[in-house]
Amino acid sequence: MEDKKKVIENYFEHGVLVSGDFLEKKLDESIIDKIKHEGDLIVINTDYVEVISQQQSLVDWYEIDRYRVDAEKNRDDELYQTQLQHFRQATLDLGTASFNQKQNLMSLETDPHLQPEEDNITFISSVAFDNHSPSALLALPEISSSPQQVEIIISYKNEPHKYEVKDFTLLFLSRYRFLEGLLRNRQELQNTMPISRLLTKKEKENVSIITLIDEIGETKNGNLILTVEDLTGKIKVMISKNKKELYQKGKDLVHDEVIGITGVLGDKIIFAEDIVWPDVPATHQLKKGLEEEYAIFLSDIHVGSKLFLKEEFDKFLRWINSEAGNPAQKEIAKKVRYIIIAGDLVDGVGIYPSQIDELGISDIIHQYQEFTELIKKIPSDKKIIICPGNHDAVHLAEPQSSFDEKFAPGLFKIPNVTLVTNPAMVNIGKTENFPGFDVLLYHGYSFDYYVANVDSIRNNGGYHRADLIIKFLLKRRHLAPSFKSTPYFPGHKEDPLLIKKIPDFLISGHIHYSNVANYKGITTISGSCWQGTTTFQEKLGHQPEPARVPIVNLKTREIKVLKFG
Numbered sequence: 001m002e003d004k005k006k007v008i009e010n011y012f013e014h015g016v017l018v019s020g021d022f023l024e025k026k027l028d029e030s031i032i033d034k035i036k037h038e039g040d041l042i043v044i045n046t047d048y049v050e051v052i053s054q055q056q057s058l059v060d061w062y063e064i065d066r067y068r069v070d071a072e073k074n075r076d077d078e079l080y081q082t083q084l085q086h087f088r089q090a091t092l093d094l095g096t097a098s099f100n101q102k103q104n105l106m107s108l109e110t111d112p113h114l115q116p117e118e119d120n121i122t123f124i125s126s127v128a129f130d131n132h133s134p135s136a137l138l139a140l141p142e143i144s145s146s147p148q149q150v151e152i153i154i155s156y157k158n159e160p161h162k163y164e165v166k167d168f169t170l171l172f173l174s175r176y177r178f179l180e181g182l183l184r185n186r187q188e189l190q191n192t193m194p195i196s197r198l199l200t201k202k203e204k205e206n207v208s209i210i211t212l213i214d215e216i217g218e219t220k221n222g223n224l225i226l227t228v229e230d231l232t233g234k235i236k237v238m239i240s241k242n243k244k245e246l247y248q249k250g251k252d253l254v255h256d257e258v259i260g261i262t263g264v265l266g267d268k269i270i271f272a273e274d275i276v277w278p279d280v281p282a283t284h285q286l287k288k289g290l291e292e293e294y295a296i297f298l299s300d301i302h303v304g305s306k307l308f309l310k311e312e313f314d315k316f317l318r319w320i321n322s323e324a325g326n327p328a329q330k331e332i333a334k335k336v337r338y339i340i341i342a343g344d345l346v347d348g349v350g351i352y353p354s355q356i357d358e359l360g361i362s363d364i365i366h367q368y369q370e371f372t373e374l375i376k377k378i379p380s381d382k383k384i385i386i387c388p389g390n391h392d393a394v395h396l397a398e399p400q401s402s403f404d405e406k407f408a409p410g411l412f413k414i415p416n417v418t419l420v421t422n423p424a425m426v427n428i429g430k431t432e433n434f435p436g437f438d439v440l441l442y443h444g445y446s447f448d449y450y451v452a453n454v455d456s457i458r459n460n461g462g463y464h465r466a467d468l469i470i471k472f473l474l475k476r477r478h479l480a481p482s483f484k485s486t487p488y489f490p491g492h493k494e495d496p497l498l499i500k501k502i503p504d505f506l507i508s509g510h511i512h513y514s515n516v517a518n519y520k521g522i523t524t525i526s527g528s529c530w531q532g533t534t535t536f537q538e539k540l541g542h543q544p545e546p547a548r549v550p551i552v553n554l555k556t557r558e559i560k561v562l563k564f565g
Contacts, residue, residue, distance in 0.1 A: 299509025299527030343389025
């Protein structure tokens with residue numbers, strides 16, 4: 001008994017409570033060394049020992065505890081053990097596996113014509129997106145363009161009022177109506193029926209429906225079972241695990257998304273044959289500009305954090321002023337016409353646990369003052385477009401309002417700065433002879449949910465694969481198809497997170513990892529960050545890749561990524 005008391009006291013001093021079964025097993029106390037830096041008081045039992053013994057990074061104990069609670073609610077210990085095994089493997093992989101899929105996405109060869117000089121500015125990747133089919137490339141006349149301009153296409157104004165249930169209903173209804181219209185144009189969904197009519201049928205027949213997902217479950221045999229609804233009623237849909245391709249599609253479904261389903265009706269249940277998403281048309285045109293000019297993309301500056309990478313950002317500022325890099329790099333800097341920043345200009349205050357310990361500037365107004373001083377160093381001939389993120393001094397609900405002048409007055413005084421909401425859409429480079437490029441800005445707060453809940457994203461790189469997240473959202477024509485993936489501002493007559501107008505560029509941030517890809521003529525770019533790894537990110541297993549700047553040649557649509565640190 002005395003030995004057990006000493007063990008309990010020793011663990012408790014390191015913020016750990018031990019369960020009775022752990023003590024009975026008489027496991028090695030050296031396991032303390034694995035968990036003493038976790039930062040949260042945790043309760044440890046024998047289930048967690050293998051996770052700790054294998055871990056290569058800090059563990060999200062809240063996630064494990066959620067598995068335990070769900071298992072006890074559903075009385076399903078087998079499911080819990082399966083989830084726990086997945087978590088063990090994921091934790092092991094996080095620390096040991098190198099991420100090779102990015103190499104498959106883009107060529108990482110250094111440009112031989114742009115070798116770095118003393119400032120160590122390096123082109124770490126080069127990728128050209130093209131599609132040689134006649135319908136994919138927009139033919140444009142060879143006429144010189146006029147000076148660059150920025151046109152705001154979508155930027156929201158939030159007008160608060162007393163909210164009622166109908167305000168949220170209106171969001172879902174507007175979303176359903178728009179996506180239903182897109183799906184009805186799909187050949188395989190030409191003969192859709194309302195669910196109320198299907199429920200009256202008694203014979204087996206081929207059917208198709210357009211529907212919203214209410215519930216997602218699994219049968220004892222491992223098949224997926226959905227509860228779906230339209231404006232007339234609800235029905236069950238079965239997705240057989242034996243149809244492997246369809247089953248994998250089903251595993252990527254999330255609550256509240258609007259889809260089309262084809263299948264066979266039998267006994268008031270649909271046995272699915274295919275799933276159809278609203279998606280982007282394959283004929284979307286890949287536009288190219290008339291002149292050689294460039295746009296660059298930043299996000300997650302996080303000024304005010306002790307971990308703000310000031311030296312690296314200063315190096316970027318020297319380059320954009322053509323004061324750093326070799327002659328070719330300086331020449332490109334001169335041709336940069338647009339700088340687009342996708343949120344989190346400052347680190348904010350009270351955003352994540354224990355943030356105060358990592359703040360170098362604890363006053364939000366002073367944070368914006370410091371950011372403004374940095375941005376003012378960018379040459380005035382370059383148009384700067386900025387939307388907020390979840391660390392900025394605006395409400396968290398989306399669409400987030402543009403910046404408040406009382407917190408960031410300096411931003412409103414810079415003539416070449418355009419401030420928009422999150423999300424927003426702008427057009428850049430429009431002239432009499434060229435329609436310009438439509439750029440959709442979205443900081444990406446919903447991304448966390450899809451990394452955690454979509455198998456094909458989580459198992460193929462997670463936070464390192466913004467391209468998979470954005471492709472997932474484009475297929476659904478919505479920036480947050482699952483209602484609980486982001487907080488909503490319910491004061492709009494139409495769902496503001498719908499992707500109604502197809503952009504040429506979709507720009508995001510939030511995940512602190514730069515990524516570039518192309519999806520059906522849409523260039524998707526995730527900005528990097530200018531902040532080192534926080535303790536909170538360590539705990540969640542995030543691995544930021546800071547000080548990268550994607551740069552697009554608007555004439556060729558070729559993208560390079562510059563490394564400043």
